Amino acid sequence: MEKGDALNDSAERLTLVLQDNYSGSNSEETLIIKDSKSLKKFFIQVNKTRKPGLPVPEVDFTKEMVLIHCSGEQPLxxxxxxxxxxxxxxxLIVWSLIEKKKGKTSSSVIVSPFRVYKMPLTAKKITFQKEH
Incomplete structure (x- = not known):
């Protein structure tokens, strides 16, 4: 499968629900969440330094699951x-793709971004690979 085909096709499977610059995670990690308790636990950690905190996304865990990708410390x-x-x-093979924002070359500001995705519930093994 070509990379362009994968990106177009994945729009149906991965839905971006939330993104923010401060996960509190220093290292890169991807979480596979299949229950509300685990999702709430992640948001409790993220919201420790926020007032007001980010709301926990609503997910029907009988039909959906959540992937959370924390990028670790990155330049803004x-x-x-x-x-x-x-x-x-x-x-199911999931790529992590580096996306640079237009107009930004480099920044001395360091953030720890994360993105929360919903996808249909699957029993398949999920494997993560970095972009080739």
Missing amino acids: GRQITLAVADENEHE
């Missing part, structure tokens, strides 16, 4: 986006 303007690259009957 650099984002990591998730996209479904390929799928077979046993596995």
Whole structure:
């Protein structure tokens, strides 16, 4: 599958719900969340330094699951986006793609961005790969 095809096709599977520059995570990690307790736990951690806190997205965990990608510490303007690259009957391969904002070259401001995605519930193994 070509990268362009994967990105177009993944729009149906991965829906961006929320993004913000401060996850509180120093290192890159991707969380697969299949229950409301785990989702609330993530938002409790994120909201420790916020007033008001970010609302927890509403998710029907009988039909959907959540992927949260924390990029770790990054220069402001650099984002990591998730996209479904390929799928077979046993596995779903998700790419993390580096997305640079136009007009920003480099910044001395360091942030720890995260993105929250919803997708249809699956029992397939989810494998994460960095963009080639």
